[in-house]
């Protein structure tokens with residue numbers, strides 16, 4: 355179990371290098387398997403990585419993409435993570451990738467979890483998992499102290515769960531058993547506050563610092 359921490363001179367270098375690393379790991383998988391899977395966060399940080407990644411020369415037609423988590427809003431809503439992906443990742447060379455949309459249009463996310471768990475199951479283990487993290491140490495939609503987080507961290511958690519204990523809209527999230535088995539795991543964070551939060555998380559219980567559940571074999575990419 356190793357936590358590798360890579361510090362970049364700036365965010366642009368981080369984006370270029372991380373996109374290159376992810377593309378290399380997907381290509382490596384495609385040399386020995388028919389399919390590869392890429393699971394990514396939404397939020398405000400990963401856009402530049404997606405921009406570079408979407409232009410890389412890999413056989414995207416054999417790659418399935420899905421999010422770590424999604425806000426339960428229409429795909430054209432400004433808070434939709436799918437909207438970010440369609441604009442920055444599922445475009446250019448990556449436009450031919452298969453996409454599993456976690457927002458299925460039902461009124462409530464609970465109605466979608468079983469079908470989504472089934473849709474994701476054939477893509478496991480995730481070939482490349484990219485995680486983000488909030489300054490509160492949440493990752494995916496696993497929030498500190500939330501009732502759902504304790505359930506989602508359990509080894510027998512369903513693959514996909516609805517999350518209600520958040521402000522704004524409800525969410526849907528992949529759970530620890532699915533995320534922890536990824537072949538390659540990266541965490542992308544920027545700014546001094548997130549770096550400090552990650553250091554704090556390393557000695558805390560995952561229920562209060564959910565990112566801690568994923569700090570086994572992981573490469574952390576950081577820039578100011």
Ligand SMILES: O=C(O)[C@H](O)[C@@H](O)[C@H](O)[C@H](O)COP(=O)(O)O
Nearest residue numbers: 395396397398399486487488494
């Ligand atoms: O939908 C989401 O909010 C994300 O998937 C979430 O887990 C994100 O990675 C962190 O909240 C960090 O978000 P920022 O990059 O905006 O700080």
